[in-house]
Amino acid sequence: MVEQVMTNPGAIESGGHMLSVRDLAVEFGQDRGSVRALDGISLDLRAGRVLGVVGESGCGKSVTARAILGILDRPGRLVGGRVLLDPGTSAEQNLAALDPNGAALRAVRGGRIGLIFQEPMTALSVHYTVGNQIIEAIRAHKTLSKAAARAATVELLREVGIPRPELRIDAYPFQLSGGLRQRVGIAMALACAPDILIADEPTTALDVTTQAQILALLRRLQRDKGIALMLITHDMGVIAQMADDVAVMYLGRIVEFAPVRRLFAAPRHPYTRALLRSVPDIRAVPRARLATIGGTVPHPGARPTGCAFHPRCQEMIAGRCETTAPSPVPAGLEGASCFHAESVVQEAVV
Amino acid sequence: MLNYLARRLVLALITCAAISVLTFVIIRLPPGDFVDAYIANLASNGSMVSAEQAVAMRHEYGLDRPVVVQYALWMGRVVRGDFGVSMMWRRPVTEVIGDRLWLTMAISVSALFLTWTIALPIGIYSAVRQYSIGDYIATLLGFMGLAIPNFLLALILMYAGFRYLGLSVGGLFSSDYAQEAWSLAKFWDLMKHIPLPACVLALAGTAQLIRIMRANLLDELRKPYVVSARAKGLSELHVVLKYPVRAALNPFASSIAYLFPYLVSGSIIVSLVLGLPTVGPLLLQALVAQDMFLAGTIVLLLGIMTVIGTLISDLLLMWIEPRIRLRGRA
Structure with a gap:
């Protein structure tokens, strides 16, 4: 060392x-x-x-x-x-x-x-x-x-x-x-x-x-x-x-990468948001149901077409997410592999 | 730990006593006794035994006494090292078994040694290179070895040895030496005769052992401690031999209990086919002739060897398995 x-x-x-x-x-x-x-x-x-x-x-x-x-x-x-x-x-x-x-x-x-x-x-x-x-x-x-x-x-x-x-x-x-x-x-x-x-x-x-x-x-x-x-x-x-930094993985791919504070403050990927919702919160209303992610992780051999998360995604864009895969997170850069996130990034750039 | 040892020893003694009772019961179980079998044998040859002679013979062998007394008399002598006289051979049982016991052990131990030296490396290879061509060949040969009866293999090897290699097959001695007293030349003759029976006996055991070693090791190879040993940067050979093979060998320590009686009896059928002067065929003859003392001694010997084998495998497990050594239980 x-x-x-x-x-x-x-x-x-x-x-x-x-x-x-x-x-x-x-x-x-x-x-x-x-x-x-x-x-x-x-x-x-x-x-x-x-x-x-x-x-x-x-x-x-x-x-x-x-x-x-x-x-x-x-x-x-x-x-x-x-x-x-x-x-x-x-x-x-x-x-x-x-x-x-x-x-x-x-x-x-x-x-x-x-x-x-x-x-x-x-x-x-x-x-x-x-x-x-x-x-x-x-x-x-x-x-x-x-x-x-x-x-x-x-x-x-x-x-x-x-x-x-x-x-x-x-x-x-x-x-x-x-x-x-x-x-x-x-x-x-x-x-x-x-x-x-x-x-x-x-x-x-x-x-x-x-x-x-x-x-x-x-x-x-x-x-x-x-x-x-x-x-x-x-x-x-x-x-x-x-x-310090977080990589969120889903079915063998990194779907979001961000510094930890930004990930918790503004998660970009619907999967990240779903993961965060499923954490028990001590301030939650007593006896409230804990949010879960619907469905189960698909078998890697039966990877869904388009975005692999679309069958479980609450924000799926019909006609787009099930046919085309969003571009992957660029190596070493902050971002999410999601059509919603792409628009966010583009707006920020403009 | 001493406590554990003492408990094992006491249990072993109690088991031996129980075995002696059971042996006696089993020997007495078939209807009739040695005299009946003797008379029937003579009758088939045309001779007759008078009723008085039969009574006299029964009295001579103590067969007219109550069963409990017979057992007590037998055990009393056994404890003093006197195993009685074989009715069939009309010689002391110890003399009849004597040489055969050592020959049987010589064959069994060499067969066992051969089995282990062949089977363990092949089993390890087969597991580490699962589904490789070598594994498939070992598996094929292994299943063939399991499927072919030992005596058939013995016949084939005898034929091949005699026909193509000109070996003198069958028995453990050449006819010149069979009745001779022990000498260096006779010992050398024995050494020349041992490989064939040892191979026959070893091969079937080898097939089984390869399968067991392969299965044990495959279980262990998937355990996390193997990955963590690899993650230390150790060489693959070191990883496999030190961790999973060590764990996979442990079950073999318990199998010693079953091997011990086999060491003294040998395989009965193969011995008959190869004409080996071992204890196995002797037991068969003694049982057929209802030779009580001879059969009883051999059965007792087998039982006690099992107990000793169990004791040794317990000690061995305690030595190699820290979980037993340090917690005092299996």
Whole structure:
């Protein structure tokens, strides 16, 4: 991390681009009957900033995270796009072009980009102690003696707020509470001081109090180390609390991208508005029904024609939305992929 | 943990006692006894046994005493290591079983070792490269191995070995050595004869084990901890061997309980076909002849081997599975 800041001075202040994903496309299945899980995802991770990625289950959030790291489960495969690490610098690498099992990409995994998982119980193996699993992550990237790696692991566990780390290092995951397990998961992701962190629903499996503690920890670590954090969630509350910028995903595409304040103040896409309406509000009239989004997420193999959201959209323009797809959100720019939003942008330009 | 161990040991002893009662009941279950079978056998050869002779024989073997007393007498001797005299062979049971037991174990252990060294790597490959050509070939061979009866395979291999390789097939010794005392030359002769039966016995087990390993590993490969190990930047080989394979091997520790009795009995049908001097065919003969002490000893041995196997697999699971070791329960 320290090295990174030195080779790239001012990265934190300028919010320099750490990772640029362009037109990422992922398909599942063989040639016939294959399903497009990601269809042209573009996003940027910037030093010291948090990008929130939000959407319903099955919209491709987790697939995005795995595609970036080249660890898609078969039959998933990358069919297009670029994943640029250190874009625009002399060290620029296109991760999508690297061999998924090659040494170059493995050095990035865990070394430059850390991954935090949703289920801290199942993401850790029950057969090894937490120390064993973290030490392994350290020694995969650094030549350290076992003793030195163990000392570093104790420090990591202390840093993520685990009490009595010198004892807990020899505990098995099932001997820890859910909150402590997720702290172990974070320590494991931070083992080699990556400057990019991808957190895939890190608090979904935790109860509310623990959730708040884990988010606060993530926030503190991210700010202290100037990490570029990609936070995947389906919880608009988490987005509001954590994110600087937000990408809203629907059926494998980004349908809206905006800084967090503007997204909450003036959501452009009807889907974003619907997501926001479905958040429970403490000031709501007692016993009022919580708004839901009608219908269900279509199967990616049966993507609706035109705008994929039109069957569930309350503001659908008959004769237009079901036939033509609105243009995608331009990479790195604020906007929404919706005919309504296009008119708004055009008016603003004029 | 010691508590857990002690509980297991006490349970094992109680189970052994129950097995001895059950063994005795099973042996006594068929109508008639050894003397009846002996008389019937002689009668078919044209000889006759007088009623007095029959009574004398029953008295000699203790068959005229009440069942409970017979059991008590038998157990009393067994505990002292005396398994009685085989009525059929007219020699002490320990002598009759003796050599056969070691030969059976030699064949079974080599077959088992062969099974594992062939099946586990293929199973791992088959799961990691699911639906690849290699997986399809392994699956095809695996199903063929499951479908072909062992004794048929034994016949085919015997024929092929004899016809094309000029091997001396059948039995474990050449005729020169069969009646000889143990010597280095006889041992070498045994070593030359073991591969064929070991292969036959191993192949069917291999097919089954490939399928089990493949299924276990496929379950584990989809678990999140595999993804998180990959996300650390470990090499794929390291990831697969350290995490999912480790987890997929655990069920095999429990299968040791079933393997133990097999180790001492061997496969009865294959042994008959290949003419192997193992314990399995001996049990069959003893049961047909109603040779109480011989059959009883073998059945008892099988039961106790199962108990020992279970105990060992419990200990092994405790050793390799931290959830059992640290919580003291399965």
